[in-house]
Amino acid sequence: MTAPLTPDSEDALCDVVRAAAAAATPLRIVGGGTRSGIGRPVAAATPVSTAGLSGVTLYEPGAMTLIAKAGTPLAEIEALLATERQYLAFEPMDHRPLLGSNGTPTVGGVVSANVSGPRRLRAGACRDFLLGLRFVDGHGRLVKNGGRVMKNVTGLDLGKLLCGAYGTLGIVTEVALKTLPRPERAATLVFDGLTDAQAVALFCKALGTPFEVSGAAFVDGRALLRIEGLTDQVGYRIDRLTQLLERPDRTVIKGADHTRLWDDVRDVRTFADSTGSVWRLSVKATDAPAITSALQQSLGAQTVLDWGGGLIWARLPQDAPAAAGAHIRQILAPLGGHATLIRAGADLRAETDVFQPEPAPLAGLSAGLRARFDPQNILNPGLMAV
Amino acid sequence: MSTIVMPVPDAEVIERKDQIVAALCAALPAETVISDAFETRAYECDALTAYRCPPLAVVLPRTTEEVAIALKICHDMGVNVVPRGAGTSLAGGSLPTADSVIIGTARLRDTLEIDYDNRFIRVQTGVTNLSVTGTVEEDGFFYAPDPSSQLACAIAGNIAMNSGGAHCLKYGVTTNNLLGVRMVLVTGEIVTLGGAHMDAPGLDLLGVICGSEGQLAIVTEATLRILPKPEGARPVMIGFDDAEVAGDCVARIIKSGVLPVAIEYMDRPCIRVVENYAKAGYPLCEALLIVEVEGSEAEIADQLDRITALAEPLGPVEIRVSKSAEESAAIWKGRKSAFGAMGQINDYMCLDGTVPVSALQFTLKRIGELAIEHQMEVANVFHAGDGNMHPLILFDANKPGDLERAEAFGAAILGVCVDVGGCLTGEHGVGIEKRDLMIRQFSPDDLEAQMQVKDVFDPHWILNPAKVFPLAASAARRQRQH
Numbered sequence: 001m002t003a004p005l006t007p008d009s010e011d012a013l014c015d016v017v018r019a020a021a022a023a024a025t026p027l028r029i030v031g032g033g034t035r036s037g038i039g040r041p042v043a044a045a046t047p048v049s050t051a052g053l054s055g056v057t058l059y060e061p062g063a064m065t066l067i068a069k070a071g072t073p074l075a076e077i078e079a080l081l082a083t084e085r086q087y088l089a090f091e092p093m094d095h096r097p098l099l100g101s102n103g104t105p106t107v108g109g110v111v112s113a114n115v116s117g118p119r120r121l122r123a124g125a126c127r128d129f130l131l132g133l134r135f136v137d138g139h140g141r142l143v144k145n146g147g148r149v150m151k152n153v154t155g156l157d158l159g160k161l162l163c164g165a166y167g168t169l170g171i172v173t174e175v176a177l178k179t180l181p182r183p184e185r186a187a188t189l190v191f192d193g194l195t196d197a198q199a200v201a202l203f204c205k206a207l208g209t210p211f212e213v214s215g216a217a218f219v220d221g222r223a224l225l226r227i228e229g230l231t232d233q234v235g236y237r238i239d240r241l242t243q244l245l246e247r248p249d250r251t252v253i254k255g256a257d258h259t260r261l262w263d264d265v266r267d268v269r270t271f272a273d274s275t276g277s278v279w280r281l282s283v284k285a286t287d288a289p290a291i292t293s294a295l296q297q298s299l300g301a302q303t304v305l306d307w308g309g310g311l312i313w314a315r316l317p318q319d320a321p322a323a324a325g326a327h328i329r330q331i332l333a334p335l336g337g338h339a340t341l342i343r344a345g346a347d348l349r350a351e352t353d354v355f356q357p358e359p360a361p362l363a364g365l366s367a368g369l370r371a372r373f374d375p376q377n378i379l380n381p382g383l384m385a386v
Numbered sequence: 387m388s389t390i391v392m393p394v395p396d397a398e399v400i401e402r403k404d405q406i407v408a409a410l411c412a413a414l415p416a417e418t419v420i421s422d423a424f425e426t427r428a429y430e431c432d433a434l435t436a437y438r439c440p441p442l443a444v445v446l447p448r449t450t451e452e453v454a455i456a457l458k459i460c461h462d463m464g465v466n467v468v469p470r471g472a473g474t475s476l477a478g479g480s481l482p483t484a485d486s487v488i489i490g491t492a493r494l495r496d497t498l499e500i501d502y503d504n505r506f507i508r509v510q511t512g513v514t515n516l517s518v519t520g521t522v523e524e525d526g527f528f529y530a531p532d533p534s535s536q537l538a539c540a541i542a543g544n545i546a547m548n549s550g551g552a553h554c555l556k557y558g559v560t561t562n563n564l565l566g567v568r569m570v571l572v573t574g575e576i577v578t579l580g581g582a583h584m585d586a587p588g589l590d591l592l593g594v595i596c597g598s599e600g601q602l603a604i605v606t607e608a609t610l611r612i613l614p615k616p617e618g619a620r621p622v623m624i625g626f627d628d629a630e631v632a633g634d635c636v637a638r639i640i641k642s643g644v645l646p647v648a649i650e651y652m653d654r655p656c657i658r659v660v661e662n663y664a665k666a667g668y669p670l671c672e673a674l675l676i677v678e679v680e681g682s683e684a685e686i687a688d689q690l691d692r693i694t695a696l697a698e699p700l701g702p703v704e705i706r707v708s709k710s711a712e713e714s715a716a717i718w719k720g721r722k723s724a725f726g727a728m729g730q731i732n733d734y735m736c737l738d739g740t741v742p743v744s745a746l747q748f749t750l751k752r753i754g755e756l757a758i759e760h761q762m763e764v765a766n767v768f769h770a771g772d773g774n775m776h777p778l779i780l781f782d783a784n785k786p787g788d789l790e791r792a793e794a795f796g797a798a799i800l801g802v803c804v805d806v807g808g809c810l811t812g813e814h815g816v817g818i819e820k821r822d823l824m825i826r827q828f829s830p831d832d833l834e835a836q837m838q839v840k841d842v843f844d845p846h847w848i849l850n851p852a853k854v855f856p857l858a859a860s861a862a863r864r865q866r867q868h
């Protein structure tokens with residue numbers, strides 16, 4: 001494999017992209033490489049790394065604002081925020097355990113893949129915390145959008161488009177993120193022995209209360225409800241929820257075990273060190289039980305629920321048919337929602353629609369946007385759409 | 387008179403008015419098309435009232451399908467379309483041109499689905515912001531974005547402007563509470579983005595639709611996230627004799643880990659006017675903060691204790707913690723009537739640049755200096771927690787030249803906002819008002835990237851042209867129209 005190009009400034013990156021555009025040379029964009037197994041395999045391409053664009057350029061805790069270059073390791077950012085008792089509230093998932101990948105996650109990768117975690121349910125996704133960004137498009141032009149302030153409606157919101165575009169519209173060079181104060185305390189109510197349907201019903205009830213449940217997951221037969229907040233708040237809310245849900249048999253987890261518990265949910269640890277492909281389904285929460293039961297019955301899938309049921313992780317057996325993806329999408333068709341293939345070998349990813357195919361008019365818009373931002377089709381070509 | 391120019395209307399289109407109206411009437415129920423010159427006058431402006439121009443015609447469809455028919459006819463006949471909600475834009479976002487047809491949401495007023503289990507509501511976009519909360523309130527839910535205009539403004543306009551409100555410090559703005567839309571493309575195709583699930587399948591098109599100011603499509607239905615109502619809420623009012631200290635207090639509160647739902651700020655000129663009008667009992671000081679927190683009684687008490695403990699060492703002239711619903715209402719009364727009070731005594735222009743919270747004091751100081759330079763009066767009332775300033779520039783619309791002076795002063799203020807790392811508009815949108823200031827904030831490449839998105843959705847630039855982008859920057863695109 002060729003050593004990646006490692007431009008050390010936005011200007012240098014613009015030069016790289018301009019040259020590639022002129023020669024129609026495809027580029028494979030690499031942050032920390034921990035998520036390079038997501039998407040359709042990018043055909044023979046020159047790797048370009050953001051490693052040379054690294055470092056936090058601004059952190060103002062009193063304004064809840066952080067600006068970092070794209071190649072900055074996420075861990076560096078999280079450590080810095082911890083010194084001010086702040087954090088990235090969208091709780092970005094670490095894909096390494098699930099994908100079995102190595103490397104160091106970067107903030108540019110988190111934003112480009114719109115990576116969130118269990119707290120997405122209450123706090124919002126990565127895209128909701130993105131205040132602004134800078135990127136180099138497929139023409140080799142440096143573009144900035146948004147800014148560093150909390151409220152900004154000046155012009156079209158390209159940040160949302162770039163966030164989750166996996167580099168296909170531009171190479172992100174710098175991001176501004178909103179930070180939040182870390183909760184003082186956290187605890188989780190645990191309910192054992194529930195079915196998927198019972199778990200989702202419990203979640204709906206809990207999420208309909210004002211107690212600001214910040215995690216609602218169903219893993220290995222255990223339903224988890226996370227409460228976070230100020231010190232006194234958490235105890236009060238745990239008590240109120242226990243009463244309301246009429247489940248005195250619940251147990252409570254807190255302390256160090258608690259952090260590990262939610263890191264495991266976030267990273268879908270249940271499916272780490274396993275075989276078989278893993279799908280991620282985004283659905284209406286109350287549809288989840290019917291979907292998981294169809295997945296279990298027709299494909300022998302093992303499932304995990306997050307986001308109160310709105311997010312389904314499904315692991316298929318190793319010998320699942322290649323057409324399983326089409327089957328999953330048939331299950332979703334009458335209900336709405338969508339499915340993405342997150343973990344699979346390159347062969348399966350090459351022959352499957354990794355991302356949910358869009359209806360014609362929307363596919364047309366997406367293709368039109370790609371054609372404008374990357375007319376030579378050189379940025380991670382084919383990763384999201386052929 | 388006024389300094390914002392609109393392109394010369396296309397005489398050829400105006401010439402074809404009868405033909406265009408006939409095509410619309412033939413395809414749509416008669417009562418949905420308004421073309422009488424007297425009646426179209428009702429649509430000649432939005433809340434930026436200095437700019438007026440009746441449209442060629444107005445269409446008020448009752449269904450998405452009727453919107454599609456109207457838009458397709460206009461598209462096929464090469465007629466510009468101005469989407470309109472309730473017309474409360476402060477930026478001239480829904481200002482018509484003489485050669486354009488308004489397609490309005492006034493008759494799209496149905497609630498289509500309420501789902502408490504999944505916590506969303508699906509509505510037609512002509513419903514008002516407040517009515518959404520009204521629909522779910524009795525069942526203990528609310529819709530979080532709360533622009534001050536919420537009694538009048540429509541969800542359509544909220545989506546187009548990505549509107550915010552006093553409570554967005556905690557709950558975010560429209561884009562953070564919008565799950566999906568149904569909308570009509572310029573070709574008349576009806577498409578759906580998002581829905582009851584939480585993220586996008588591919589490119590986040592919903593994210594770019596929200597805040598696109600009617601440039602990309604006409605949004606007819608919306609799926610909105612609703613939230614369980616908090617157990618309670620109470621504010622504390624804190625007055626300071628030094629604006630700098632007030633700004634410091636805001637930063638300290640945010641850093642402390644208490645996350646209030648709102649931190650509102652009023653300066654002395656604003657307090658004075660508001661006091662005269664609403665008699666809210668505010669101390670006449672340099673800076674007044676209203677900080678509101680939510681939760682159970684005990685939680686509220688805990689948070690208010692922490693906030694007052696942070697504020698006290700800073701030597702405030704007064705701290706007034708609300709202890710009852712009446713006291714809360716009294717504290718909010720002045721703030722809520724600020725715009726009305728100002729309108730009683732003067733014409734005013736409301737800016738809404740955002741600055742980093744750390745630059746609040748500096749910006750306020752610069753605004754004060756600029757006021758002297760421009761010999762204009764300004765009052766400040768704004769969302770301090772997120773740095774969203776609302777300088778109200780006072781002027782006299784009947785005095786020749788005053789509006790122009792106010793606009794020049796406004797442009798200077800917005801320049802300061804951009805220079806300190808902020809932006810031209812935090813929640814009102816660009817519209818015509820800040821269109822030509824965009825070059826202060828964006829490079830030609832930045833603007834080109836945004837205009838490319840419009841090219842994809844609206845290749846002939848028929849939707850709300852001459853807004854958002856500087857006229858010079860968009861000229862070529864607007865001319866190749868027909």
Ligand SMILES: Cc1cc2nc3c(=O)[nH]c(=O)nc-3n(C[C@H](O)[C@H](O)[C@H](O)COP(=O)(O)OP(=O)(O)OC[C@H]3O[C@@H](n4cnc5c(N)ncnc54)[C@H](O)[C@@H]3O)c2cc1C
Binds near residue numbers: 472475815
């Ligand atoms: C007194 C007052 C207080 C205000 N307070 C606030 C505040 O606190 N926060 C805030 O954010 N704003 C505030 N505003 C501004 C204004 O109310 C908001 O921008 C509001 O969202 C506009 O909604 P509308 O329905 O009136 O939209 P309109 O004014 O009709 O239109 C606004 C924009 O939306 C576009 N549009 C309308 N309908 C559609 C559609 N169906 N599809 C696509 N595009 C469409 C229009 O073309 C236009 O560009 C205030 C205004 C006033 C007058």
